[in-house]
Amino acid sequence: MPHSSGGGFHGGGFHGGGGFSSHHYGRGARSSPIISHFHYPGAHAWLYYTTRGVPHIVYSSQDITKTPQSAGPITYVILGIFALMPIAFIALTANQHPQRVGQNYNTTVVLDDGAGVFSASEQFQLLSVFEEFRKTSGVTPSIVTVNNGDWSRDFWGIFSDKTYALEDEAYVQYVNHFDDESHWLIVYSCDRGTTKGNWAFEGMQGDNTDGILFENVTNAFNEKLYNCLSGEMTVGESFIEAYNYIIPNLMKDSFYVDGGLIAFTVIWEIFVVAMAAITIKSQINSKDYAKAQKIDNPDSIVMKQCKHCGASYYKGTVDRCPKCGRSVLMDDEFDGKF
Numbered sequence: 001m002p003h004s005s006g007g008g009f010h011g012g013g014f015h016g017g018g019g020f021s022s023h024h025y026g027r028g029a030r031s032s033p034i035i036s037h038f039h040y041p042g043a044h045a046w047l048y049y050t051t052r053g054v055p056h057i058v059y060s061s062q063d064i065t066k067t068p069q070s071a072g073p074i075t076y077v078i079l080g081i082f083a084l085m086p087i088a089f090i091a092l093t094a095n096q097h098p099q100r101v102g103q104n105y106n107t108t109v110v111l112d113d114g115a116g117v118f119s120a121s122e123q124f125q126l127l128s129v130f131e132e133f134r135k136t137s138g139v140t141p142s143i144v145t146v147n148n149g150d151w152s153r154d155f156w157g158i159f160s161d162k163t164y165a166l167e168d169e170a171y172v173q174y175v176n177h178f179d180d181e182s183h184w185l186i187v188y189s190c191d192r193g194t195t196k197g198n199w200a201f202e203g204m205q206g207d208n209t210d211g212i213l214f215e216n217v218t219n220a221f222n223e224k225l226y227n228c229l230s231g232e233m234t235v236g237e238s239f240i241e242a243y244n245y246i247i248p249n250l251m252k253d254s255f256y257v258d259g260g261l262i263a264f265t266v267i268w269e270i271f272v273v274a275m276a277a278i279t280i281k282s283q284i285n286s287k288d289y290a291k292a293q294k295i296d297n298p299d300s301i302v303m304k305q306c307k308h309c310g311a312s313y314y315k316g317t318v319d320r321c322p323k324c325g326r327s328v329l330m331d332d333e334f335d336g337k338f
Helices: 073-093 120-137 148-152 166-177 215-230 235-249 259-289 329-333
Strands: 003-009 013-015 044-049 055-060 111-113 140-147 183-190 200-205 293-295 303-305 312-314
Touching (some): 003 166, 013 215, 044 259, 055 312, 073 259, 111 120, 120 235, 140 166, 140 235, 166 200, 183 235, 200 215, 215 235
Antiparallel strands (some): 003 013, 003 200, 044 055, 044 293, 183 200, 303 312
């Protein structure tokens, strides 16, 4: 099925024809204790020391020492696969190796200047450029020019929702003129009686042209044509310049990554990194929680500092400093007696 190769319009810039579909992923709920730094109804106080020896008091209605391990090696393998997926996709698709389109179709060129924007000499030059384009790539280019009032009235009667646009007109023109997927049609439209009045253009390419007319190729053509039409060139000169601009590189290998794909990949990798950080943090917490102590009255315990290293700990909850490992029993026993 033919599809848009992009286009542009007077004063509005140009656009590409490619699109990018986003995918949404969800995360299932886990059966884990609700752990908070603030007390809530039904919660008990739990004291634990981190691997760096820092004490923390948290609240939970469940036994946090039985918190399930958040991840195993398989989790990190899966995260690694997810991180590599868009990079692998880019590596597979960004390398472009143009393949000439076979000539087993009707290669008749269509140059239908219904709007009267081309001079006789420009039409002759365009036909010569079309022949060079076809010999180089196997793709047959064509142009149809129309007046804005004609297609906007939807005289085919097939678009009843009143949203008929130039892209729809280009599609109809393509299927009316060609029964193959090997043409590249540009439809140019302008106000009646003018050559560049309120102009717009839209491309429609057959599926067989996708191995030649990559998005970066059609974008280069659209940008060049838009800039030429926006300047002092005639419509015919603008088209000739745009085709000649891309012909030399049509069959050259290239590397191109769509901007939308780059943005998606960056967002994807940020998401994966965030998930990895959450997983690692949760796993560390699970190990710390395994050594937690239930505290009946957290307001009654007293924080002290180790006399050897200055680390904080709660009196009566440890025998040794959680940071330096020195015994604190003697210090606690004689605390306040002298």
